[in-house]
Amino acid sequence: MRAPRLWLWASLAAPCVAVHAPWHLGNGFELTVNERANFLSIAHRGRSIWETLPGQPFLSASAGGDEVIAANGNFKINEVDQNKCTGQEIRDVAVRSWQGSSNDHAALIQGQLTGCGDATHFSVAFWVPSQFPDRIAFSVKVDPGSSSDAATKLFLAYRSSPSEDFYGLGAQGSFASFKNQTVPIFSREQGVGRGDQPTTRLESQDSFFAGGDHFTTYTAIPQYISSKSRVFHLTQESSAYTSFDFTDPNAVTVRYDGLTLDGYFMQAENMLNGISMLTDYTGKMVALPEWVDTGAVLAIQGGQSKVNRIVKQGLKLGCPIGAVWLQDWSGTHSQSVSYMSLNVSRLWWNWESDTTLYPTWKEFVQSLRDLHNVRTLAYINPFLANVSTKPDGYRTNLYEEASKGRYMIQNSTTNSTSVISSGPGLDAGILDLTNTAGRSWFKEVLLDQVWSANISGFMTDFGEYTPIYSDTQFSNRSIDPFFYHNAYPREWAALHQWIGENVSSFSDAILFHRSSSMAANRHMNLYWAGDQNTNWGVNDGIKAAVTVIGHMGLSGYAHGHMEIGGYTTTWDSNGVVNRSSELLGRWGELAAVSSVVFRTHEGNVPEVNAQFYTNSTTYSWFGYNTRLFASLAKYRRRILETESKKLGWPLLRMPVIYHPEDEVAKAISYQSFYLGSDLYVAPVLDPGRTSVKVYFPGKNQTFTHVWSGKKYHAGQTARVSAPYGKPAVFVVGTPNNSDLDDFLQFVSQENNTLIHF
Structure with missing residues (x-):
């Protein structure tokens, strides 16, 4: 770490105007701070990996509580931002001892958020974590302030580019890239329809928010991997409601419903490497039998x-x-x-x-x-569930046992189990973990x-x-339901x-x-x-x-x-x-x-x-499909035992993973995908179709249709025959392994099979 060089006025009542030479964070990472422009930049061995927007605040805060309405697992969240800070002043940059840092230090930036009543103090720390020396860890803290309209949430903004697209964020079912979208991070019932009409409208008319929307999901994860192979994620402790705003073509803004935010960002060599870096933190999935x-x-x-x-x-x-x-x-x-x-x-x-x-x-x-x-x-x-009305009886009513032991999440108002409804006649408590x-x-x-x-x-x-109600109570009384x-x-x-x-x-x-x-x-x-x-x-x-x-x-x-x-x-x-x-x-x-x-x-x-x-x-058709699945067993198992187990790579891979510069591939969500690296698939997902329009991504690559042997070339769009039982599957290039032999033998044996239904 470079020896501290601080340009401070005698009084912190006025902003600093200096530009700091790079602060060495360790392992080739350097931080540059321009206090006048509110500009931060982090580079790794001379390559910029993260920076804010010059002349614009990279931090803000707001008051007010988000409005949450919930019923039957459907949570509708209206973001409320009152008295949002409009300005920012960097007051101090210093080196501090830091546990978990690769060199025992962090760069700590402190200052004030302004334009929101009383000035609100903030601090941002950057360091290279000893456990993961290939990335930057950060910690943001914002003081709520002393006014009656205290800050309750923070905003972190940083640079993107119009050509950068974003992927991941959990079980998202409506978009390929999230560029131009704002993605909320909150696990809930995904709804029935999620934008498909008239289903969504009819469901929501029948029961509150039961149709959901494009972003309601069972699994929302505060992370992304971009087409520029940039990886950003929060820590598992930063679990409050979050939203990722990708609507500005030149910026990403993370809105977090709390005043302390911790996470990591990193620059990977490619998107697959980005998945490996992400799963170095999260862990790899447990092996499948x-x-x-x-x-x-x-x-x-x-x-x-x-x-x-x-x-x-x-x-x-x-x-x-x-x-x-x-x-x-x-x-x-x-x-x-x-x-x-x-x-x-x-x-x-x-x-x-x-x-x-x-x-x-x-x-x-x-x-x-x-x-x-x-x-x-x-x-x-x-x-x-309370099974006291179960017509054919029961041996043990676990609901009663758990209620007596107070093993389920409690309602402090009624001083009893917090009851959740999952439709008529199905009331239950939730295990308090x-x-x-x-x-x-x-x-x-x-x-x-x-x-x-x-x-x-x-x-x-x-x-x-x-539940996240004000009277939701856990055995561990320090738990905040909204964060948990x-x-x-x-x-x-x-x-x-x-x-x-x-x-x-x-x-x-x-x-x-x-x-x-x-x-x-x-x-x-x-x-x-x-x-x-x-x-x-x-x-x-x-x-x-x-x-x-x-x-x-x-x-x-x-x-x-x-x-x-x-x-x-x-x-x-x-x-x-x-x-x-x-x-x-x-x-x-x-x-x-x-x-x-x-x-x-x-x-x-x-x-x-x-x-x-x-x-x-x-x-008969199902048995045929099962045998098709089984024919790929060796190929799948090789991927699971090597790439998935060791590197965290998925079996199904969006085309953008291999072709992040291909504008068509970046926009593909369900139309096609890679199965591992050696197969490319374009499934039939519409009724009455016996062919499918296929885009072949990338450059200088061939795709061989397994059923006909016909070769297609990268950059080409073609209509490919896909009768029932013969999904459009292509061998990519000329893979040099025997893992596909059983699959290709199945194709050969079943090529003349006709499926009737």
Whole structure:
């Protein structure tokens, strides 16, 4: 670190006017400060990696509390900024001792924010962290001020460029790049429709904000990776509501609902390297067991006889089956929906087996394994429902036990459990993960009543409902609900890894999550893209599933999959929009060439949706798609064991990752993607189509269509044949490995197969 050289007036009442020579932060990083222009610049070995906008404040603050309205897990947030500071004065630049710095020091910049009543003090520290010497860590602190209209939130602004595009930020389903958008970071129900009409409007008319919008999501993560290979993320401790404003072509502004903000920024060599740098902090995802590679995970509800019948039928038809997912293992009940004449199938959140559907649960699970080598997956979430009205009874009412022990999040006004509604007749409490006794109690429940049946994992649902009311109370009274809300999904995932330490077969299990948060990936081995609608929609249908997995990959989540066929049955003026056989089949093709796990879902109204087991025709197409998935097992496994495990790279990769200078590739969300580096895929995502328009990105590259052998060239756009059963897949260049042999053999054997439905 350069010896301090400070240009200070005798009184801090007037601003400084000096320009500082570079401050050496360590490992080749240098900070330059121009106090007159309020300008900061950080370079690494002479290359600028981060800078503010000259002549403009890089920090601001505002008063007022954001307005949050919530119902049934739907949170609508209106940002409120009162008395926002309009000016900034740098008063001091100094070297300070700093724990965790590579050279034990940090550069500390202090000053005043002005134009907002009383001047408000701020400080910004920059240092090279000893644990991650390839990046800059920062810490921003703003004093609330002494006026009655005290600051409550801060803004950090820095330079971008018109050609820089932004990706990641969690499970985002509506846009390729977030340039020109403002992205809120808050985990919540994603809504039904999310902008697809008329679904969104009808849902929100029926229930508050139930349709959501383009940015409502189960998983919002405060990070991005840009097309310039710049990486920015907050720490897991900075978990308050945040928004990233990319609407200024020359700047990024991070608005944070708190007065202390910590994070990192870095310049990667390329976007894949950026993912590696991000996951050096967050951690890599936990390894997936190999049994998921070669068979389908069949979602079935209805009890032991139905499950046995469908499994036997599938095996007879030559469908590889890895597991059955029996989400109704704890029992079901019907939930009326005002806008449909049908009832929605919901689950009893009381984590014991249902004696009507599965009277010999443990023995049944073992028999599937012994007779057919088929594993069983269950379902768990952090809710505990009051089952006192369960028609066929129960052995233990976990809600009552947890209420007596105060193991669930409390309401300080009623001095009782904070009750969450998930629709008519489904009221529950949420496990308080700050309650040590409650965690231990829940651990014993799962070990005794869930894991004891020799299952191979479960859907680890929800995590985004944590209330943020003023009377929300945790066992740890120091917890602020507004800050803890975004952290809960990570703690929920970590809880299961802790419980898994007592399960001998845990490394052979899959636990799949839809809700996540910063650094939760280190506690997960699988996520899914959330609850899409059973349609062809852009924002919340089959297309959105691709976009979500693409952005999650750029958020550090390498192991993604989708629910084949979607989940949510919607309606329009013509009635119920059910899942067609064509949609189910095309979604199966998509999952086969995009996902790490091949899993179905019956949907929330199974009886109106085409199912893989509806008839021999649907099962035949599904079996074909499963074999297509299995043919890629060696290729996927090589990627998972090397690039994903060691580097954090995702299986599904948005085209921009390899072509950040290609303007067309930068705008591709769902139309095409890379599967690893050797395959390029352009799925059919519209009904009635037997061909697809494909853009081939980059320069000086060839793409060979696997079904026809025809070669296409980078920069070319072409219409490619894609009849049912033959998704448009291309080999990129001339890969020199044998991992694709099984896939290419499948293509050769099935090239004359005709799919009928």
